[in-house]
Every structure is written in C-alpha cells, then in structure tokens.
Amino acid sequence: MAYMSTHTYARCTVCGQTLSRTLEFKNRYYCDVHYGLFYQNTRPLWRASILTFGFLVAALLGFAIGNQLAPERFRDTVQSGTGIFIAILPALIWIISLYRIGAQTQFQLSPLPITIFVLGALLSAAVTRPFLYNIVNLDIWIGSTTASNRLMGNILLNGFTHTFTLYAIIRYIAWDSPAFMRRTDGVMFALAASWGYASLINILYVIDLGEITLLNGSLRLITQLCIFLTTGLILGYFIGRNRFEDAPVYHLSVGLIMAATVNGFMLYASSALNSTSLSLTQSGFSPWPGLALSMGGLALTFSTVRGLMQRQNALTQAKLEQIA
Amino acid sequence: MSQDLWGTDSDLPEIGSGLTKNDRFSAILVALLTVAALGLGLITKQRSSTDTWPYESREAGISINYPTGWLTDERGDYVVRMRDPKARPFKTQYIITIVPMGGQTSTRNVLDGLTLQRSADLSAYRVLNVQEMTVSGVKSTKMSFAFVDADPNPFIQRLPVAVMGIDFLILDENRAIIVTFMSDKQMFEENLPTFERFMSSLRY
Numbered sequence: 001m002a003y004m005s006t007h008t009y010a011r012c013t014v015c016g017q018t019l020s021r022t023l024e025f026k027n028r029y030y031c032d033v034h035y036g037l038f039y040q041n042t043r044p045l046w047r048a049s050i051l052t053f054g055f056l057v058a059a060l061l062g063f064a065i066g067n068q069l070a071p072e073r074f075r076d077t078v079q080s081g082t083g084i085f086i087a088i089l090p091a092l093i094w095i096i097s098l099y100r101i102g103a104q105t106q107f108q109l110s111p112l113p114i115t116i117f118v119l120g121a122l123l124s125a126a127v128t129r130p131f132l133y134n135i136v137n138l139d140i141w142i143g144s145t146t147a148s149n150r151l152m153g154n155i156l157l158n159g160f161t162h163t164f165t166l167y168a169i170i171r172y173i174a175w176d177s178p179a180f181m182r183r184t185d186g187v188m189f190a191l192a193a194s195w196g197y198a199s200l201i202n203i204l205y206v207i208d209l210g211e212i213t214l215l216n217g218s219l220r221l222i223t224q225l226c227i228f229l230t231t232g233l234i235l236g237y238f239i240g241r242n243r244f245e246d247a248p249v250y251h252l253s254v255g256l257i258m259a260a261t262v263n264g265f266m267l268y269a270s271s272a273l274n275s276t277s278l279s280l281t282q283s284g285f286s287p288w289p290g291l292a293l294s295m296g297g298l299a300l301t302f303s304t305v306r307g308l309m310q311r312q313n314a315l316t317q318a319k320l321e322q323i324a
Numbered sequence: 325m326s327q328d329l330w331g332t333d334s335d336l337p338e339i340g341s342g343l344t345k346n347d348r349f350s351a352i353l354v355a356l357l358t359v360a361a362l363g364l365g366l367i368t369k370q371r372s373s374t375d376t377w378p379y380e381s382r383e384a385g386i387s388i389n390y391p392t393g394w395l396t397d398e399r400g401d402y403v404v405r406m407r408d409p410k411a412r413p414f415k416t417q418y419i420i421t422i423v424p425m426g427g428q429t430s431t432r433n434v435l436d437g438l439t440l441q442r443s444a445d446l447s448a449y450r451v452l453n454v455q456e457m458t459v460s461g462v463k464s465t466k467m468s469f470a471f472v473d474a475d476p477n478p479f480i481q482r483l484p485v486a487v488m489g490i491d492f493l494i495l496d497e498n499r500a501i502i503v504t505f506m507s508d509k510q511m512f513e514e515n516l517p518t519f520e521r522f523m524s525s526l527r528y
Contacts, residue, residue, distance in 0.1 A: 027344060141369050144393045144410065149372045156365030164358040171351065242350070249349045253357050260361065 013244065014038070015178045025320070027246030034181055038244045039316040042184035044107050046306055048098040049191065053302070055093050056222055059086075060291070067215035083206035087221050091117070091195040098188075110179035113192035119169050120196030125204060128161050151268045159264030162197070163231055163256055169193045170239050184309050186240020187233060194232030198225045219287035226294035227266040230301045234259040237305045241312070262297070270294050376525070379404060384422050386501065389525035391518060411508070414473050414485045416515050418522055419504040431465050431493055434500050438467070438491065446471040447484070467491040470509070488512045490519075496528055 010022045012031040023035040030038065095117060102109040132138045138157055142150050174180045174189045202221045206212055212220070238255025241247060270290030376389035379396060384403045390396070397405045401421075408416040423434050435454065442449045449471040457466050467490070474484035489506040503526065505519040 136366070136369070138369075140410070141372070145372050146375075146392075149368060152368050153365060156361045156368065160358050160361040160365070164354070167354065171354075242347075246344045246346050247350075249346050249353055252350045253353050256354050256357060 014181045025244070025316070028244055035320075037181050038183060039313040039320070040182050040184075041310065041313060042107075042182050042188050043105055044098050044101040044109065045184055045188045045191070047101050048094055049302065051097050051101075052090055052094040053298070056090055056225070056295075059090070060219070060222060060295075063215050063218045070214060079211055080206055080209075083209075083212045083217065083221075084203050086218055087202035087206055088199050090222075090225060091199040094191075094195055110177075112174060112177055112179040113188055116169055116174060116189050116192045117196035119173060120166065120193035121200040122196075123165050123169065124197040124200045128165050129201070129204065132157065132161055147272065150272070151265070154268040155261055155264030158267050159231075159260035159262075160256075162228070162263055163235060163260040166190060166193045166197060166232060166235055166259075167239070167252075167256055170235070175239075175243065180243060183240040183244055183313060186238075186243055187236035187305060187309065190232040190236025190239060191229060194228045195225075198228035201228070216285070216287045219291050223270050223287070223291045223294045226291075226298040227263060227270065230266065230294070230298045231259045231263040233298075233301045233305045234262060237308065240309065262301075266294055266297055376521075379406070384420075386420065386422075386526065386528045388420070388522065388527070390418065390522060411511070413482060414487050414506075414508040416507045416511065417505075418519065419502075419506075421502040421504070423500045423502060425495065425498050425500050431495065431500070434493060434502070435465065435467050435491070438502070439469075442469070442471065447474055448472040462494055464495075465491075465493040467493070485509075492523060494528075501526075501528055 010019045010029040011017065012019060012034055013028040014034040014037075015031060017031050019029060019031055021032075023030045023032065025035070025038075095114065098113065099109060101107075136157060138153060142153050145153070170186070170189045170193060174185075180186070180189065202224055205221070205224075206217075209217075212218065235255055238252055238258075242251050242255075270293055273289035273293060274285055274287055372392070375392040377392055377394075378387065378389050380387040381398075381403050386403065390406045391408070393409070394406045395409050397407070403420045403422055405420075406418045423437075425434070439449075439451055450469060452468040452470055454465065454467045457464060468488070469491070470486065470488050472484045473487045475482055486509040487506055488509045489504060492503045494501045494503070503523060505515075505522075507515045507519075
C-alpha cells in the first residue's frame with residue numbers, strides 16, 4: 001500500500017538514533033544524552049597533552065645535558081634501535097597518559113584514538129611518503145631549488161599532502177562514529193592521527209639513516225613532532241567545530257588551508273633557520289633555531305586552540321541553559 | 325498497528341542526520357582545494373626544474389642559459405664546461421669549445437680532430453653518426469658518439485658507465501663553436517630536452 005505522510009523525523013548527529021523529540025543546535029539535531037554532551041570538555045586530552053609536552057621539554061634538556069656529559073662515542077651516534085625508541089616514546093606517553101588520566105577521572109574514552117593513531121602511522125608510511133619521495137621526488141627538488149620555491153613546495157606539496165591525509169582519517173573514520181561526541185574530541189582525534197603520523201615519519205627517518213647523533217638527531221625528531229602536532233591542533237579545532245555546527249561550506253577548507261600553510265611554513269623555516277654561518281668554530285648547522293620555532297609554534301597553537309574551545313563550550317553551555 | 329499502516333522511518337522525509345548539504349559540499353571543496361594545491365605545487369616544481377642561469381663569456385663572445393644549480397668550470401681547453409653536480413654515476417655535462425677556422429679548414433677536419441683526441445683520451449670511443457642539420461635556424465653539423473667512462477683507480481668499486489654524447493658544430497665566420505652534450509646512456513633521452521633548450525639559448 002502506498003504511504004504518504006507529512007510527518008518528518010530527525011536523527012541524532014552523534015549516535016544516529018531516530019528522535020521523537022528534536023533538540024537542535026545550529027542546524028544539528030541531538031538526542032537527550034548527546035545534547036548535554038557535545039560542548040563538554042574532553043578533560044584527559046588537555047592534561048595528557050600538557051604532560052607529554054612537558055616530557056618533550058624535559059627530554060630536550062636531557063639530550064642537551066647528555067650531549068655534554070656523555071662519552072664521545074655516544075654523542076656521535078645513537079644506534080637505530082635507540083633512535084626508534086626516541087621517535088616512538090613521546091607518542092606512547094601521550095596515548096598511555098590519555099587513557100590513564102581518563103581512568104583516574106572516570107572519563108570514559110573509546111578505543112578510537114588508538115585506531116586513528118595506528119591509521120595515521122600506516123598512511124604516512126604507505127601513502128604520503130611514497131607519493132612525496134618516490135613519485136614527486138620532493139626531497140631532491142627541495143634540496144636544489146631557490147628559497148622561495150622551497151617555501152612554495154613545502155606549503156603546496158608537503159603541507160597539503162600531510163594535512164589532507166590527517167583530515168581524511170578523521171573525516172572518513174571518526175566523523176560518523178558515535179565516539180565523536182564532543183567538540184574537543186575533534187582535537188583529540190586529530191592529535192592521535194598526528195602522533196601516529198609524525199612518529200612513523202621519524203621512525204623511517206632513523207631507519208633510513210641507520211643511526212642518528214644524540215643531540216642533533218634527537219632534536220630533529222622533536223622538531224618534526226612539534227610541527228605535525230601543531231598541524232593536528234589547527235585541523236582538529238576546525239573539524240571539532242564543524243562536526244557539531246552546520247558551518248558554512250568554506251569552514252573546513254579554511255581550516256585545511258591554515259593547517260597546511262602552517263605545516264609547510266614550519267617545515268621550511270625549521271630547516272632554513274638551522275643553517276647557520278660557517279666559520280672555524282661553527283659547523284654551519286644548529287638544531288636549536290628550528291626547534292625553538294616549532295616548539296614555540298606548538299605552545300602558541302595549543303594554548304590558542306584550548307582557549308578557543310573552552311570559550312566556545314562555555315558560550316554554548318550558557319546559551320543552551322538560557323533556552324532551557 | 326501494522327508497519328504498512330504507519331510506514332517506516334525511511335518513508336518519512338528526514339529533517340536532520342549526520343550530514344547536511346553544507347557538509348557534503350564542504351567535503352568536495354576540501355578535496356578540490358587539495359588537488360588544486362598539489363597541482364599548483366607540481367607546476368611550480370616543473371617550472372623551477374626548467375629554471376636557468378645566464379652565462380656570458382665576453383672573451384669568446386657567447387652567452388647562454390644553463391640549468392640552475394649546475395657548476396661551471398673555465399679551467400680546461402674549452403670556453404666553459406657546465407656539469408650537473410647531482411647526476412650519478414656520470415655527471416651530465418655541456419662543453420662549449422671554440423676552434424679557429426683557417427681558409428682551408430673544413431667542418432670535417434674539426435670533427436676528425438675531435439675524434440682523434442677523444443680516441444686517445446676516452447675508453448671505447450666511437451662515432452655513431454654525423455649529419456648536417458639546422459638548429460634554431462642555424463645550419464650546423466651534428467656528431468653523435470659514445471664511450472665508456474671508467475674510473476682509472478682500480479680500487480673504486482663502480483661499474484664502467486656507457487656514455488652517449490652529441491657535438492653540435494656551428495660555423496661562425498673564422499671560427500667554429502662546438503657545443504657538446506654528454507650524459508649517462510640510461511638518462512640520455514630524458515636529458516635531451518634540457519640540452520635542446522640550452523642550445524636554443526646560445527647567442528654569439
């Protein structure tokens with residue numbers, strides 16, 4: 001029998017459940033449970049991130065002091081096994097502390113960040129690295145072209161490839177998942193993807209070289225990590241907002257452009273700044289300026305994204321309470 | 325009530341779900357933007373690969389544009405030699421030589437002189453072809469050759485490389501300008517268009 005109806009129905013943006021009573025916020029519909037959740041803070045995220053960034057600073061000091069005190073044979077080379085350990089350790093600390101803090105504060109976290117972390121690592125090794133270095137031969141070109149071309153190449157090829165990969169992981173894996181239930185979850189997923197992505201880039205860098213120097217090699221790994229985490233934070237902020245608001249069409253594109261430009265610029269600048277003047281006492285290379293830039297960029301982006309998210313969540317909460 | 329009477333969820337017009345029209349267009353826009361950025365990046369890369377630097381020799385009265393990043397050397401019995409420092413195992417190179425031409429000297433004499441000299445200096449040197457042709461509107465003689473580049477140091481663990489080359493001999497009043505191109509045989513065809521651009525920029 002043909003059925004005609006003028007009735008309409010809505011589904012919850014988060015869980016997809018058909019709603020008998022529609023609760024709406026900026027053209028997104030929610031069930032009773034998720035209506036009160038999406039503007040909540042993902043508390044373990046900020047604490048785990050601050051803890052891990054603190055570890056990075058401590059590791060940095062450790063490498064600097066160790067380089068002064070260690071015997072020369074340890075300073076010159078760190079074996080690939082140790083290099084890989086240095087490359088993966090910060091990501092492991094972030095993941096473990098995220099779940100530990102979640103458990104301590106009775107904040108339930110889904111296993112999705114781990115899946116996204118692994119996926120980020122796999123895609124960096126299987127897709128972006130072969131594309132950039134085997135098909136486009138970006139490293140050869142970047143190494144021999146002018147400074148303006150290096151900047152353009154880093155933004156347009158490196159920046160957009162890395163950022164789109166991170167975006168695609170979250171947009172096509174996490175976006176429709178019921179585990180993506182808060183704005184700040186966008187930042188958490190983007191950071192998880194960035195940790196996996198950057199860690200594998202670093203691991204492959206160590207494997208390619210066979211061994212790295214204690215100070216310069218380790219600082220290079222930290223610099224790369226900071227650049228990709230900064231990219232992830234910017235991307236996560238825009239995805240997190242867009243997931244729970246029907247934002248204008250250009251909103252995510254603006255986020256992608258910002259994240260890709262920052263990624264490309266930091267990759268360019270961290271390399272360009274590390275080239276210092278060559279003299280009898282200077283080798284023409286110092287890892288510190290690039291590291292300072294990337295760590296400063298990460299700290300600034302982290303505090304900005306955290307502040308903006310918290311402000312928007314507070315405003316949303318106030319607005320919803322006013323409506324209620 | 326039966327399902328037929330009340331219909332199902334899918335029969336009802338949906339007013340809200342995970343994806344809105346903005347979300348769908350946004351996803352397309354992001355993909356297009358990425359493709360556009362990568363395209364622009366690849367064009368920038370392609371253009372910069374064909375970037376050139378000018379070279380001028382007032383003494384020889386020639387000017388030419390050579391690929392960016394190549395090294396020039398004026399210390400040999402030539403006007404200039406330009407080499408690609410990144411080429412492995414044989415460095416792709418262009419050599420410009422000026423040979424004085426007396427009234428009795430023919431193009432053939434100059435090419436034979438080159439052949440005799442190279443036969444002594446280079447392993448397994450062979451002339452492959454000599455032909456008259458026009459390059460950038462100028463009549464010239466093209467001589468193709470090949471030789472084997474082997475390191476004289478017997479302890480160097482590297483296979484000898486087959487090298488292919490071309491000489492363009494251009495007659496200019498009482499002198500001959502010889503522009504030589506040499507490249508690893510494997511990369512010869514790939515490097516030829518760059519050499520053709522180099523040749524077309526020659527002014528004398």
